Amino acid sequence: MMLVTASIACFALAQNMEAGVTWLASDDGTDLTLTTDGGSFNAGATLTDGTSPFVGAHWTNDTSQSFYGTGNVNTQSAGTTSGLDPWIVVGIVGTGTGHSFGYFTTNLVWDTGFGDTPGVFTPVTTMTFAGVTVATAFGTNLDAGAVTLWTHGTTGDTISVAKVVPEPSSMVMVSLSLAILMLRRRQGS
Numbered sequence: 001m002m003l004v005t006a007s008i009a010c011f012a013l014a015q016n017m018e019a020g021v022t023w024l025a026s027d028d029g030t031d032l033t034l035t036t037d038g039g040s041f042n043a044g045a046t047l048t049d050g051t052s053p054f055v056g057a058h059w060t061n062d063t064s065q066s067f068y069g070t071g072n073v074n075t076q077s078a079g080t081t082s083g084l085d086p087w088i089v090v091g092i093v094g095t096g097t098g099h100s101f102g103y104f105t106t107n108l109v110w111d112t113g114f115g116d117t118p119g120v121f122t123p124v125t126t127m128t129f130a131g132v133t134v135a136t137a138f139g140t141n142l143d144a145g146a147v148t149l150w151t152h153g154t155t156g157d158t159i160s161v162a163k164v165v166p167e168p169s170s171m172v173m174v175s176l177s178l179a180i181l182m183l184r185r186r187q188g189s
Contacts, residue, residue, distance in 0.1 A: 041159075078108045078154070100125075146161065147160060
């Protein structure tokens, strides 16, 4: 049991080894939720080229955009998309809360509240897409771990997406519950 717990802890730590922000994908059986992981993003000396009016949560399956905008957002061409496409659904639009954050082609998109030159910032953002689950949005494309979507050209920080991995304590509880059920079944036979 200790080996299993140690293995799960190592996997959780190894999931996001790159600097940057990962969108964590989960669902409630009906709606897909993408939430930033609490990581900081280093935009370096990136300076806005002006504000753009983006409103709502957007994600396309052609690797060109993933962001949530609350209205006017700062943008600047500062990086490249990875060319990886974990989506199996065609572009979807949803709702969101929190800071504007993401990318649009080569442009980094950030909340105007972080200023014209954001430096290092921590976006706290949630996007929700009704009627889509992790399985219908990504299939098994996130099963092997995080997929890098965009990389900053100077700092190397990334924007990625990954499936939420249960906490080790949750896995222990599930294992313990299964062991108790098997023991009870054996005693009942």
